[in-house]
Amino acid sequence: MTDQRPGKWAIVQHWAAEPFGYEVFAPHLDAGNPCCFACGWHSERWAEGRSPRKAWERATLERAHIVPAGLGGSNAANNIILLCGPCHRDAPDWHDPWEMAVWISRRAERASKELEHVDTWLRAAEAVPLFKQALGEVVARGGSAEQTVEVMRRHTRRAVVHSGELSQGTMEAILRATARELLP
Ligand SMILES: [Zn+2]
Incomplete structure (x- = not known):
């Protein structure tokens, strides 16, 4: 089965252009500096001397569905966010995207x-x-x-x-x- 999710940079560009979604699903997003959408975790080294696109592609962040594919969620960028490993593991797998929004709003920040x-x-x-x-x-x-x-x-x-x-x-x-x- 081929992976039909968009690349990380395409996902970032989608959310950066979505003021409402950005606040709810990517409160830490800064297009120039890759970080976990939910907790802000990042590495000081990801962006070093790289274009934003290369930095995001290199970052060890995972593409996570807001509504899981198994519950009818699509592979479009508006249903995918970029999360660190622990956030991806702890995030809700639920049919209503609101649960993800609430979960992100309560997620504690992580250091780099x-x-x-x-x-x-x-x-x-x-x-x-x-x-x-x-x-x-x-x-x-x-x-x-x-x-x-x-x-x-x-x-x-x-x-x-x-x-x-x-x-x-x-x-x-x-x-x-x-x-x-x-x-x-
Ligand atoms: Zn995180």
Whole structure:
């Protein structure tokens, strides 16, 4: 079966030209900077040196039906919005588009991909006191931060990445393995 949904850029152009629909179904939309229509999640890197069209096509956003195809929803741009993975998963699959509008209006904003990532690493570091201890030891021995990062990289390459992001649990495991290797 071929995918009959329009491309991401065509979807963006549709909503950017629809003042009413834009407010209801794409409150975060800015045609020049790709982001999830519902929560505003984006990556600082998507737009870097790219035309808006290329940036949107590159963005890891999913094309989501407002009314699902299985409930009679069409594949036209006015029935498709661009959502991040978690929003696509949590959004309603319902015959009445109003449910989607209400759901979007209540959806909390998410930070950018990069900021969320830093946040998760910081939480992981909080959960692994051994890592802080190891960092302290490295500094005390006159070692550099690059050495620590190199060890972290090596352990990160051995980890499995689900849905494009390391989970906090995986980060904790990486930090623990790094700490064990760095501590005498
Ligand atoms: Zn989202």
